[in-house]
Structure formats: structure tokens, C-alpha cells
Amino acid sequence: xxxxxxxxxxxxxxxxxxxxxxxxxxxxxxxxxxxxxxxxxxxxxxxxxxxxxxxxxxxxxxxxxxxxxxxxxxxxxxxxxxxxxxxxxxxxxxxxxxxxxxxxxxxxxxxxxxxxxxxxxxxxxxxxxxxxxxxxxxxxxxxxxxxxxxxxxxxxxxxxxxxxxxxxxxxxxxxxxxxxxxxxxxxxxxxxxxxxxxxxxxxxxxxxxxxxxxxxxxxxxx
Numbered sequence: 001x002x003x004x005x006x007x008x009x010x011x012x013x014x015x016x017x018x019x020x021x022x023x024x025x026x027x028x029x030x031x032x033x034x035x036x037x038x039x040x041x042x043x044x045x046x047x048x049x050x051x052x053x054x055x056x057x058x059x060x061x062x063x064x065x066x067x068x069x070x071x072x073x074x075x076x077x078x079x080x081x082x083x084x085x086x087x088x089x090x091x092x093x094x095x096x097x098x099x100x101x102x103x104x105x106x107x108x109x110x111x112x113x114x115x116x117x118x119x120x121x122x123x124x125x126x127x128x129x130x131x132x133x134x135x136x137x138x139x140x141x142x143x144x145x146x147x148x149x150x151x152x153x154x155x156x157x158x159x160x161x162x163x164x165x166x167x168x169x170x171x172x173x174x175x176x177x178x179x180x181x182x183x184x185x186x187x188x189x190x191x192x193x194x195x196x197x198x199x200x201x202x203x204x205x206x207x208x209x210x211x212x213x214x215x216x217x218x219x220x221x222x
Contacts, residue, residue: 094203144174
């Protein structure tokens with residue numbers, strides 16, 4: 001599939017998901033959920049498969065319905081915070097080149113995680129941080145709602161049609177599409193339904209993202 005044509009004379013913006021898109025956190029997520037499952041005497045693989053498809057509170061409702069969901073969430077948050085401090089993280093190939101190649105103020109992070117964890121992971125991987133991070137605490141409705149991406153565009157002063165969303169997961173892709181933005185998928189063997197373009201890796205997408213972002217002012221180093 002091809003992306004929608006760029007509109008001449010208008011600044012372009014790029015909105016990135018984080019985990020699975022810029023930072024490879026799959027093993028970290030599996031480890032955190034495994035530790036959480038062990039704490040509650042649950043099967044780690046079964047819990048993780050549910051967690052991949054649902055938000056935490058929905059996961060708890062399915063796998064630990066007899067437990068206090070707030071207690072479950074507090075335990076998960078503690079494990080995630082510890083993982084940010086001690087876990088091993090890696091940025092996907094091309095992430096640093098890409099983010100350093102974007103003009104300051106023309107890109108943002110839109111994540112279902114929390115800002116302090118994103119900042120910790122970026123610090124660990126050496127990736128540059130943008131001026132705007134829209135996290136789970138910033139919105140009442142998370143992905144696949146369009147709210148996170150629409151909020152990011154509004155705070156950047158951008159129109160949705162001038163924004164490119166970079167995602168790896170179906171819920172994020174749906175969020176971007178529902179917001180009326182161009183959506184490209186990365187880091188997956190098969191394209192997520194609905195994406196305008198698909199790239200097997202972030203590295204493959206880098207020159208195309210930078211070309212989209214060039215706009216009337218060109219792309220400068222961050």
C-alpha cells in the first residue's frame with residue numbers, strides 16, 4: 001500500500017509509538033509480566049498472551065478476577081519501574097539516526113506507557129528525547145482510541161492530515177487511522193491491517209520517514 005500524498009507548503013510532523021517501534025522491549029515486557037504472574041501463582045505464558053492484546057486492567061479482569069485490580073496494578077508498576085532501572089534495553093537499528101535527523105518540534109512520542117519510564121529507557125539507550133511525550137496519564141482514552149494521537153497533533157499545533165504515525169501494533173495502527181493521519185507500520189513480518197505503508201524493519205523505513213518530514217523547511221539535525 002502507498003502513503004497518502006504529502007501536501008506541499010505545509011510542515012510535516014512524525015508521531016512515534018515507543019515500545020516495539022523505537023525500543024525493543026519485548027523481552028522486558030515478557031519478563032515483567034512473568035514476574036507479576038509468578039507473584040499471583042499464575043501461568044506466565046498465559047498471562048503474557050492476554051497482556052499482549054489488552055490493557056493492564058483488562059488483563060487483570062481476565063486472569064485474576066478474584067484479585068484487587070488496584071493492587072495488581074501497583075505490583076505491575078513496581079516491577080516495570082524496577083525493570084527501567086535494571087533491565088537491558090536496545091534501540092532498534094536506525095532509531096538514533098532517524099530521531100537525530102528530525103527537526104526539533106516536528107516529532108513527538110505517543111505511548112501507552114508512562115513518561116518517566118520512557119525517559120528512563122531513552123536515557124539507557126542514548127536516544128534523543130522530543131519536547132512532547134503523550135503518555136498514559138495524559139489521556140482518558142488510550143489506544144486504539146484516536147485521542148492520544150489527536151492530542152499530540154493539537155499540542156504540536158499540527159493538523160492530523162500533516163502527521164505521520166509510526167507504529168508496530170494493531171491497537172496503535174487503529175488509533176492513528178481513526179485520527180485521520182497517515183500510518184506506517186514497522187518491525188513486523190506482515191503488515192498490520194490498514195497501514196498505508198509497511199516496512200519489515202525500522203531501518204528500512206528511516207529514509208522514507210525523513211523524506212516525509214522534510215517539508216518546506218527541510219530536515220535538520222536535532
